[in-house]
Amino acid sequence: MNKVAKKLVLVGATSLIASNCARIWVQNGFNEVVLIGRDRKRLENVGCDLAVRSGRDDFSCSCEVVCDGTDAESVTETIDNICRDAVPDIVLIAQGSSLDMNEELQQNLSRLKSSLLLNGISPVLYAQGFARHMEKKGAGHVVMIGSVAGDRGRSSNYVYGSGKSLLDTYAEGMRHYFALKKCGVMVTVVKPGPTLTPMTADLVGKVKLADVKDVAKCIVRGVDCGKKTVYAPSRWRLIMFVIRNLPSFVFNRLNI
Amino acid sequence: MTLVSSWGLLKKTEHNIYPVADRLQRQFLQSEHLGDNRTFLPRGNGRSYGDVCINSGGTLLWTGFLDKFVDFDPQNMTVTVESGVLLRDLQRFLVVKGFMLPVTPGTQEVSVGGAIACDVHCKNHHMYGTFGCNVKSFKLLRTDGELLTCSSSENAGFFKATIGGLGLTGLVVEATLLLKKVAGSWINAENIPFANLNEFFDLSKASENKYEHTVSWIDCITGDGERGIFMRGNNSERRDCELLKGSINFPFTPPFSLVNSLSLRLFNTFYYYAQSLKSRPFWVQYEKFFYPLDHVGNWNRIYGKKGFYQYQCVVPMSAGYDAVSEIQQQIAKANEGSFLGVLKTFGRKKSPGLLSFPVHGVTYALDFPNRGDKTEKLFRNLDSIVRESGGRLYLAKDARQPKELFELGYGDAMNEFIKYADPRISSDLSRRLMGF
Numbered sequence: 019m020n021k022v023a024k025k026l027v028l029v030g031a032t033s034l035i036a037s038n039c040a041r042i043w044v045q046n047g048f049n050e051v052v053l054i055g056r057d058r059k060r061l062e063n064v065g066c067d068l069a070v071r072s073g074r075d076d077f078s079c080s081c082e083v084v085c086d087g088t089d090a091e092s093v094t095e096t097i098d099n100i101c102r103d104a105v106p107d108i109v110l111i112a113q114g115s116s117l118d119m120n121e122e123l124q125q126n127l128s129r130l131k132s133s134l135l136l137n138g139i140s141p142v143l144y145a146q147g148f149a150r151h152m153e154k155k156g157a158g159h160v161v162m163i164g165s166v167a168g169d170r171g172r173s174s175n176y177v178y179g180s181g182k183s184l185l186d187t188y189a190e191g192m193r194h195y196f197a198l199k200k201c202g203v204m205v206t207v208v209k210p211g212p213t214l215t216p217m218t219a220d221l222v223g224k225v226k227l228a229d230v231k232d233v234a235k236c237i238v239r240g241v242d243c244g245k246k247t248v249y250a251p252s253r254w255r256l257i258m259f260v261i262r263n264l265p266s267f268v269f270n271r272l273n274i
Numbered sequence: 275m276t277l278v279s280s281w282g283l284l285k286k287t288e289h290n291i292y293p294v295a296d297r298l299q300r301q302f303l304q305s306e307h308l309g310d311n312r313t314f315l316p317r318g319n320g321r322s323y324g325d326v327c328i329n330s331g332g333t334l335l336w337t338g339f340l341d342k343f344v345d346f347d348p349q350n351m352t353v354t355v356e357s358g359v360l361l362r363d364l365q366r367f368l369v370v371k372g373f374m375l376p377v378t379p380g381t382q383e384v385s386v387g388g389a390i391a392c393d394v395h396c397k398n399h400h401m402y403g404t405f406g407c408n409v410k411s412f413k414l415l416r417t418d419g420e421l422l423t424c425s426s427s428e429n430a431g432f433f434k435a436t437i438g439g440l441g442l443t444g445l446v447v448e449a450t451l452l453l454k455k456v457a458g459s460w461i462n463a464e465n466i467p468f469a470n471l472n473e474f475f476d477l478s479k480a481s482e483n484k485y486e487h488t489v490s491w492i493d494c495i496t497g498d499g500e501r502g503i504f505m506r507g508n509n510s511e512r513r514d515c516e517l518l519k520g521s522i523n524f525p526f527t528p529p530f531s532l533v534n535s536l537s538l539r540l541f542n543t544f545y546y547y548a549q550s551l552k553s554r555p556f557w558v559q560y561e562k563f564f565y566p567l568d569h570v571g572n573w574n575r576i577y578g579k580k581g582f583y584q585y586q587c588v589v590p591m592s593a594g595y596d597a598v599s600e601i602q603q604q605i606a607k608a609n610e611g612s613f614l615g616v617l618k619t620f621g622r623k624k625s626p627g628l629l630s631f632p633v634h635g636v637t638y639a640l641d642f643p644n645r646g647d648k649t650e651k652l653f654r655n656l657d658s659i660v661r662e663s664g665g666r667l668y669l670a671k672d673a674r675q676p677k678e679l680f681e682l683g684y685g686d687a688m689n690e691f692i693k694y695a696d697p698r699i700s701s702d703l704s705r706r707l708m709g710f
């Protein structure tokens with residue numbers, strides 16, 4: 019077994035997609051895991067599951083509670099703490115929610131703002147926060163979970179989608195920056211299609227939902243190969259290629 | 275509301291589905307989540323055949339997200355997991371560490387909660403009893419929000435009622451299970467053809483002391499007697515581990531059943547001779563030995579749009595020979611049945627579960643494509659044989675037995691069971707047979 023410590027950080031660690039990815043990474047040799055989220059008890063349950071599945075004597079897991087992931091100060095402090103001993107090899111940033119109906123957000127600006135903060139700003143704060151440390155070390159991999167909804171604004175979910183699309187441009191900029199600096203830090207945006215998790219539980223029986231285990235496998239494979247964008251399941255790359263390239267006069271007539 | 279059915283695909287009815295997000299969550303117990311019929315029902319992986327996992331018009335508390343491991347203690351040989359963990363995932367985790375679940379049913383695509391609630395049995399009932407015999411403790415969430423830790427010494431009444439309790443006592447949230455040690459992932463197996471029931475009973479008797487796993491495939495239709503294949507085996511000392519990869523999927527539901535008297539004759543003849551060739555002991559990976567059907571996903575679709583029944587009964591040993599022989603005759607006469615005829619003896623080990631199905635005797639299980647009245651007429655005949663032999667039907671498989679047969683089989687236990695039933699839980703089966 020690999021004796022070199024490999025460190026994984028999950029932000030929004032209670033996410034089913036994130037915890038399923040972590041199960042695979044832990045089996046592949048990651049032995050130090052830090053979980054960030056809002057609720058200590060639930061984070062500990064995720065940690066416990068990973069510890070049992072890992073089965074390694076040298077496995078360690080710690081939990082960091084951040085009540086407000088859009089508060090720059092607490093985010094900075096948490097990240098600095100985590101990176102004090104060792105900068106993580108992979109940070110997976112997973113918090114997000116599409117539960118709010120777009121129409122309601124259109125009518126309520128303060129909820130609109132919260133949605134953009136949660137799905138766009140908060141992930142970027144974490145990404146940039148960890149990237150600062152990774153840059154110094156010259157290595158590390160930042161992975162943000164975006165969404166296929168970020169690829170083109172659609173009437174039914176453009177608030178959520180535009181929050182997610184911020185991650186794309188931000189990641190692109192980061193990659194450009196690290197390339198110019200000749201620094202080995204990698205940045206990936208993951209775009210899952212509809213997947214059965216607590217976030218989509220209302221859609222059971224209405225929409226075809228992918229199995230979270232398959233999605234996690236696809237994400238880990240893509241990240242481990244260092245892809246810039248990972249669609250999961252991979253057929254969404256083609257579907258979104260078509261949707262992105264539909265001319266507006268066609269797109270605006272479709273209720274998709 | 276979403277249309278949901280059980281493994282038998284006999285009917286699809288409207289349900290409210292409430293996935294339980296994690297083991298700390300209690301929100302779902304609020305009455306606003308109750309469906310139109312105002313009751314809940316826990317739901318695992320929907321692998322029961324009949325209506326035990328259906329609550330038409332009500333709410334299903336789906337446990338698919340409760341898939342976390344909680345503790346693994348190799349010294350004390352126990353594992354603690356949330357109730358939605360599938361036996362497949364648990365078994366694969368354990369086997370590479372030199373352990374296995376002592377009891378698993380003929381498919382590993384079932385949840386821990388479902389295995390407890392139906393108190394499932396395996397090919398080794400004569401040694402390890404039922405799943406419930408190997409449960410150390412569990413946490414039971416009642417719909418009034420109370421969380422009970424249950425074991426044979428704590429809340430023992432709830433422990434006994436919940437094992438085999440068909441989900442009617444509350445939601446099992448997590449469970450601690452006892453394990454057995456194994457060397458690797460292999461079974462040393464042997465297939466022995468038999469020509470009639472006498473040979474079957476002789477083989478069973480001769481094998482039970484020496485072989486942990488025994489089960490027989492029985493040909494329900496071809497041949498003159500009751501021919502079949504007796505399969506027996508033990509966990510091998512071979513130390514390496516192999517896990518199976520991938521399976522195929524039956525892609526669609528045909529409009530009519532692909533199982534008919536012609537395909538059945540062809541299959542059974544082929545299967546009998548193919549298996550007879552393997553009479554010398556051979557090594558087989560445990561998943562191929564225990565769960566051969568799991569290799570084809572959604573195989574239940576093969577029976578077509580009308581779905582299918584499984585008839586599984588147990589009769590006491592003393593009446594076993596006559597009952598099975600009569601059942602075989604009735605089925606052959608009706609020209610019904612399918613490939614999957616299973617015959618097995620149950621040992622004397624008693625389960626703690628009040629409504630647990632197995633009793634010392636012989637159990638017979640066979641699938642039947644749903645051909646409406648014709649099938650029901652045959653079932654009525656089989657019911658009389660079971661009734662007269664003092665037997666009963668397995669509730670995990672039942673979708674149609676008359677109330678009076680249920681009362682003969684389970685009536686005494688019901689008086690005790692009812693004290694522990696949760697007033698806000700019911701299923702199509704409980705309303706059909708238990709009156710709530």
Ligand SMILES: Cc1cc2nc3c(=O)[nH]c(=O)nc-3n(C[C@H](O)[C@H](O)[C@H](O)COP(=O)(O)OP(=O)(O)OC[C@H]3O[C@@H](n4cnc5c(N)ncnc54)[C@H](O)[C@@H]3O)c2cc1C
Nearest residue numbers: 318319320321322379380385387388391394395440441446
């Ligand atoms: C191919 C095949 C082979 C089989 N072979 C065998 C066999 O050899 N031996 C055998 O005994 N059975 C066998 N079965 C039956 C199967 O093992 C049982 O029906 C099992 O209970 C299914 O588990 P599930 O997770 O799918 O539960 P479901 O079918 O979803 O539910 C079954 C029951 O369990 C209850 N339940 C589910 N989860 C919980 C929970 N967390 N808390 C409380 N109650 C809960 C439900 O309310 C319901 O009453 C077989 C089934 C198939 C499809």
Ligand SMILES: NC(=O)c1ccc[n+]([C@@H]2O[C@H](COP(=O)([O-])OP(=O)(O)OC[C@H]3O[C@@H](n4cnc5c(N)ncnc54)[C@H](OP(=O)(O)O)[C@@H]3O)[C@@H](O)[C@H]2O)c1
Nearest residue numbers: 030032033034035056112113114115165212213215216217
């Ligand atoms: N499931 C899909 O179909 C799908 C598709 C595309 C993209 N995604 C994205 O995948 C990521 C993971 O989601 P999932 O599918 O795994 O769902 P999930 O299991 O429900 O996880 C959602 C995560 O977001 C956090 N979160 C939700 N609302 C929050 C809020 N208001 N403030 C802070 N944190 C909040 C949750 O934390 P708590 O546990 O503390 O609530 C949890 O960690 C999300 O970014 C989601 O947008 C999902």
